[in-house]
Amino acid sequence: MTDINRTEGYFLPELETMPREKRREYHNQRLSEIVDYAYQHAPAIRQKFNDAGAEPGDVRTVEDLEKLPITEKSDLVKKQKEDLPFGGFAGIPVERMRRIFVSPGPIYEPGEADWEDDRWTQAFYAAGFRPGDLTVITFSYHLVPFGMALDESFNLMGVKVIPTGVGNTEVQVNTLKDLKVTGFAGTPSFLNVIADRAEELGLNLKKDLHLKVGFSAAEMLPESLRSSLEDRFGMIIRQSYGTADVGCLGYECRCKNGMHYPDKVIVEIVDPVTGKHLGPGEIGEVVCTVFNHVYPLIRFGSGDLAYYTDEPCVCGRTTPRIVKIVGRVDQVTKVKGMFIHPGQAAEVAKNFPEISRYQIVVTRQEHKDIMTFVAELTEESGDTVGLAEKIAEFMPSILRIRGEVRFVPQGTIPAGAKTIDDQRVWD
Ligand SMILES: [Zn+2]
Incomplete structure (x- = not known):
């Protein structure tokens, strides 16, 4: 696995390099489809339209989304309490779900019928993972969706997974060494803990371990920590952004200049008070609409504040990029x-x-x-x-x-x- 080109190419070449006008049409078409579906199958979404005095036919384009209010996580929690298990937000019956997750809130999350979401997979590819890699996933595999979501997403691109989960630092170190693991998925702070422990055990991070590529999420990745870890292991580390409810909403490419929106989701940066779209550089809430029939969240507010750029990226991907997550809309803190x-x-x-x-x-x-x-x-x-x-x-x-x-x-x-x-x- 030494001569692999980890910087060129795309997981979804056609979509990722699509001219912007074409992507707009693609999004409008997928939006219309999911709006019609969700209105029919998810009572809470129908209610949301009714409350806004809108019908599915009123929301045919990304611009039209401004007609709908934003659903915040606290709304999901409240609705669920009134109407278990999913508050009317699920798009298929429970009997057809493969998994159900339990996230802090507390909130029950419809899992999937069949795994088909490849947005995290786009993120892995852009980070530098390639088919044939062997990776550990050090995120939690129980209760919350993240570990499983990444596991399924790696499978879509032919990366083998060792589900090591959270903690057990020494087991992680030995596994990395014994199985010549090339990939790491986890928080940067945990990778830092692993690095320290491995050195305490007398290992040389570059010679005894074989890490080449790292996927970081769930916490900020300060540049100082990134470059320190990249140097120590001799690996590439790229970060990604998303939420448990809606999956991946942004990922870094080799250029490290912000996080590209994945193609199969509509990401809006909006004024958290008015819900109106903001332009590049303006700080607003990250709001998204997913094309997921199991859990069709329309205009879901992440609660995160960020700003974006639509400057072209050298990597060739044409999606806008989240430049920076700057904080939380309310007091929720990660x-x-x-x-x-x-x-x-x-x-x-x-x-x-x-x-x-x-x-x-x-x-x-x-x-x-x-x-x-x-x-x-x-x-x-x-x-x-x-x-x-x-x-x-x-x-x-x-x-x-x-x-x-x-x-x-x-x-x-x-x-x-x-x-x-x-x-x-x-x-
Ligand atoms: Zn790029």
Whole structure:
């Protein structure tokens, strides 16, 4: 696998290099089809049209999407509570689904009937994966869709997978070495942990391991970390962007100048208040419409703020690119690859009557996210050490990730402070 050209070519050559006018027609045609389908089969989508006073015939082009409101994740959660399991958003009956996922929210997600989504596959190809590669997938394979989604997507291009999942660093290192693994899919911070552990075990990252290409997602990839990892392993690392609900929404090519929209999805950057389309360089919410009959989300708001460019890319792909994700529309924050939101912090606090005020502070040290639950206590709290331990132990059951606990004197957390204070700097 040494002389492979990992930088040229496309997974879907015709679509990826399509003239923009043609892609517009292609999107309009697929949009019309999914709108008609979703209106007929997904009651919540029909309701969305009714609420907007629109009919499927009113939404025939990407521009027409402005007539519809944006469905946010919180809307999905609310609708599901009223109407289990999917709040009327599924486009096929449960009996025909192969899998159902459980994501933070909490939210149940229709899986698939047959796997046919190749947007992550486009991302892998653009990153430099090629048929014949052997890759580890270090994302979670249970509850949330991501591990399975990537597994199926690698299969579409003939890349073999070792489903190593999260954690077990030493097992990961040995697997990379023993099986001469060429690909890595995971968070950059975990790859960094693997690099450190491998060196502690006396391995030479370039000679004893064989990594050539890495796919990073679920957290920001600072350039400093990318170049450090690329140098240490002698590999290429490219990042990608998407959400659990809708899959891939952007991927880097060899040029590292933003993340191309995949072809089989409509990505809009919109004013989160008015829902109107914004131009290149303007910061707005990433909103998407997928052509997925199982889970036909129309104008789904990712909650992420970003801006895009439509400048031509040297790689030859003609889709616009997300230049940068700049933050979250609401206070939802991604920590260690998982979303945390103020409601979860409240849930933690609710279980400990000793807590009078609280705040989650997110910081970053040596390319690792650190979540700290900062709390003020009521007067009569006794054993604070024991309490801190109890809270730290309880947190992952609600937040899905571990964190530290720190008590501060009463009056330390200012009135009106954000429940989640993200203090990370991405340089
Ligand atoms: Zn490109």
